[in-house]
Amino acid sequence: MLVVQKYGGSSVANPERIKRVAARIVETKLQGHNVVVVVSAMGDTTDDLIDLMKQIAENPSEREMDMLLSTGEQISVALLAMAIESLGEKAVSLTGAQVGVVTDNVHTKAKIIDVHTERMKAELKTGNIVVVAGFQGISMDNDITTLGRGGSDTSAVALAAVLRAGLCEIFTDVDGVYTADPRIVPEARKLDIISFDEMLELSHLGAGVLHPRSVELAKKYKVPLHVRSSFNNHQGTVLKEVEEMEGINVVTGVAHDYNVAIVGIFDVPDEPGIAMKIFNALSDANINVDVIVQSAMRNNINDIAFTVTKDELMKTLQVVKDSQEKVGYKEYSCDDKVAKVSIVGAGMASYYGVAARMFEALAEENINIEMITTSDIKVSCIISSDDTEKAVRALHRKFELGAV
Template identity: 50%
Template sequence: MGLVVQKFGGTSVATTEKILAAAKRAIHAKQEGHDVAVVVSARGKTTDELIGLAREIHPDPPARELDMLMASGEQVSIALLAMAIHSLGHGATSLTGVQMGIRTDSIHGKARIREISTERIRQIFADGNIAIIAGFQGADEHENIMTLGRGGSDTTGVAIAAVLEADVCEIYTDVDGIFTTDPRQVPTARKLEQISYDEMLELASAGAGVMHSRSIEFAKKYGVIIHVRNSGTDDPGTIIRPEDPVLEHVVVRGCALAKAESRVTLYGVPDEPGIVHRIFSKIAEAHVIVDMIVQNAARDGRTEVSFTVSEGDLTRTLELMREVADAIGASHVDSSSDIAKVSIVGLGMRTHTGVAERAFSVLAEQGINILAISTSDIKISMLVEQERAVAALAALHEEFRLHEPLPEVTKDIRYQLKNKALQPTSSTADRIKSIVENLPSMEDILVSGVDVDERQGRVTLYGVPDQPGVAGRIFSSIAEAGIAVDMIVQNVGSDEATHLTFTTLRGDLEPAAAKAQAALGEANGQVVCDSTMAKIAVRGVGMRSHVGVALRIFRALSSAGVNINLINTSELHITVVVDQADASNARRALSEAFGLELAES
C-alpha cells in the first residue's frame, strides 16, 4: 500500500459537479490501495470575495481578523468534499489546519509552517477513511488562526506529503501541467513532461504562476515528487523531480514573465563595509520580500544598489529607503513601476556557452532595451519596459525553440511513478536529510554550503550606452572568441548610460576586455579589469523568498569587515564578489552565520 496526497485548487472545486469529480478521484486512488490525503483550497474566487467584504467593513482590516475570515473559505470546501465522498459510499473526515496540527509562526498573512502533527491523520487512515485537509492555514503557538499567503494551499499539500513521506503529491489545477511559458501570453507554449526542482524554483520566482516557490522548496528539501495535472482529464501532467542527467541536455527549459514588479535604486551609495547590511536590514524588518538584487562595481568610491519588490510593497519600501539614504549618505533614491522581469531557465546553461549572448541579441533585434541584468548558473533575468515585456517573452521563447517537442522522450510518467524511478539518489537524499533534520522548523531556510571561487576576474564597462543591442554586441564578440562568461550584472542606467560587469576566468580577462572595448566602438565607455576578486556563493533552497537570508549574509560580512563589490541573487544562490584578500574571512564568517562550520571544513 502506498500513500498519495492530492491537492485541488479553487477552480477544481468551484461547482458541485467539480467537487464530485474531485471526490471520485480521491476514491479511485483509495481503491487502488493507497492511503489518501486531500488538501483543498477555497472554492472559486471565495478568497477574493472575502477580502473585498472585509475592506467594505474596514479600509485596513486588522491582520488577525482578516486571517480568521479568510480561513473560513477552505473550511467550506473541505466539508463539501467530505460530504461528496460520503454520498458516493465511502468514508472521509475533514480537518481544518488547526485540527490537522499545522503549527506556524506568527506573521499574519505570510505565516511559515513550523511543524505538522501526523497523529490525527494516521488515525483517519487506520479507520479506513480519506482525510480532507484545509489548505492555506494553520495556527501559531497562541492558537491564533494564521494563513500562509500566496500559494498557501500548494505549500500545505507538499508539506503534508513531506511529513507523511507520500509516494507523490498530485496538484490538480485547471491547466494541463507546467508549460515552457504562459500559454496565455505565448500561444505556442508547450507542456513539459518533467522539470527539475531547481528549474521550477527559478521559474516560479521569475513569474511562472502554476506553482508557488514555497511549495517547491518543500519538495526539494524533503524529496517529494510532485505531479501537476488537469483536474478535468486523466492525462499525465508534468512531474517536478530531483535533478537527473536526462534533464541536462536541454539548454533552456522555460521562460517566465513577472509583470507586477517595481524597481528601487539607491544612487551614490558609499562603497564601504556594512552599507549593504544597513540597506536591507530596514527591508527585512518590514517583512518585504526582495526579488532581484543588483549592485554595480564601484567608481570613485560610490556605487548603485537596485532591487525589485512587488508593486504592493513599493510605497512602504520607498519610505524606508529614503530614510536609509539620508542615514548612509547616498545621493538619492529612484523607483519605477513600469518595468517587468523576463527570465530564461535551464539546467543546460551550466554546460552550454553563448546562452546570454543569444538572449541579449534576440531582444536587440526586437528593439527591446535591457534595463538591468542578473544571472545565476541556470537562470538569466532581465528587466525591460513593461509595454515590451510580452514581446520579449515571445522572442526568447522562439529563439530557444521552446515550442518544439524534445528529441528524447522519457518513459511514461505512470511507469516512473509506479516504480519510484524519480526519487533522488541515496547519497543526495541522505545529504539533504541530514541538513533538514537539524532545521529548527520545517520551513526554515536550507543553506547547504558556501562556495568560494578565486579563479575569476572581473571586467567592468563604464558609460555603456543605455540602448537596445549594446549588450548583445558585447557578448556576441566575447562568445565568438570562445570565452566563457560567468556572472553578468547590469544595473539601471542614468544619464543615458549604464555600467555593465561580467566575470570570466583570469586567463581570459584581458582578451575579454579587449573584445568588449572593441564592441563598444565609438561609445565613450571605459573598460576596467580586476584580477584580485573572489566570488562567494551561499548555496541553498529558497534563498530569495526567505526575507532574512540576504540580510544574514550582509550582516555576517559587515561584522567581518568585508566589503561587497557586486551582488547577484537567485532562488538557489546569493552571490557576492569581494576582494580576494577577504575571501577566507568571508567564507569563515558566512559558514559560521549559517552553522556550516563542520560541513564546510
C-alpha cells in the same frame, strides 16, 4: 499507497466542480489508495473577503487578515468532505490547526515549522479520506496563520513529506508545466518531465503552476510530485532530480512575471555597510528583495536600485521613507511598469553564450534591458512591462523550445 492530492481554487470554484473533484478523489480511494486531500478556497471567496475587509479597515493587522482569510479553506474542506460523503465514502475535514500544521508567527506569509501526523494517521486508519485546509497553519501562540501565495501547494508537499506519501498530485487548471505561458506562446510545449531545480527557478520567475516553496520542500524531502489538470486525465509534468533524468536541456523554458516593481534610492553615501541598512530594514519588515543593482556614479556617492513584488511596493516605500535619515539618501523613485523575463535550464552552466543569445534575442526586438540577474541555471532581465509578450515569444523562438 498513500496519495496526497491538492486541488486549487479554480478546481473547487462552485458546487458542480466540488462534486467533480469529489468523484475523482473517490476514484483514487477505490483504486485501493489512502487519500489525503489539500484544498484551497473556492474561486472568488478570498476576493469577496478582501472586498468586505476593505470596506472596514484601510490597513488591517495581518493577524486579523489571517483570521479572516483562513475561513475560505475551511468552507471548501467542509463542502468537499460533504460531497465525498454523499458519494458513499467516509471523509473528515481538518483545519490547519486541527492537523497541527505548526508555523512561525509571520502572519500572511508564515513558514511551516512542523506538521503533526497523529490526527491524519488516526483518521486514515478508520478508513476516512482526510480533507485538509491548505494555505493555513497555527503558530506556537495558537494563532491562525496563512502561508501566503501558493501556500496550498506548500501545504500539500509538506503533508506528503511528513506522511511519506507515495505520490503527491498537484491538480490545477492547466495540463502541466509548459516551455512558456501558452496564452502568450501558442506553440509552447508541455514538458513531460522537469528537474526540481529548473521548476524552482521557473516558479520563482513567475510560472504560476507551482509555488517555489513547495518545489523547494519537494526537492528537500524527495516528494514524488506530479503536476496535472483537474479537468482531464492527461499525464501532466513529473518532477525529478537532474541525475534521474535522461537528457538535460540547455534551456528548458521561458518564464515571465508582471509582479515586479523597481525602487531606486539616489545619492547614498558610499560608506561601508550603509547600503545594507536599507536591506536590513526591508528584511525586518519581511519584504523580499529580488534583483539588486548598485552603481557608483560619482565619488563617494551611490545609486541603488532593487526589485520587490508589486504587492509589496507600498509597504516597501514606507520602509524606504522611514529609513531616509539612517541611510542618508537624497531621493527615491519607483517604477511598477516593469516585468521580468527569464530563461531556465539545468544544462545552462555547461554552455557558454546562453546569456549572450538571450540579450541578442531581446536586442533584435528593440527591447531595452533595465536590470540583469543570473544564477547557474537561469538568466533574468527586467524590462518594460509593455515588451513582455514580445520578449517571451522571441526567447521561445530563439532557443527553439517549440520543436519536439
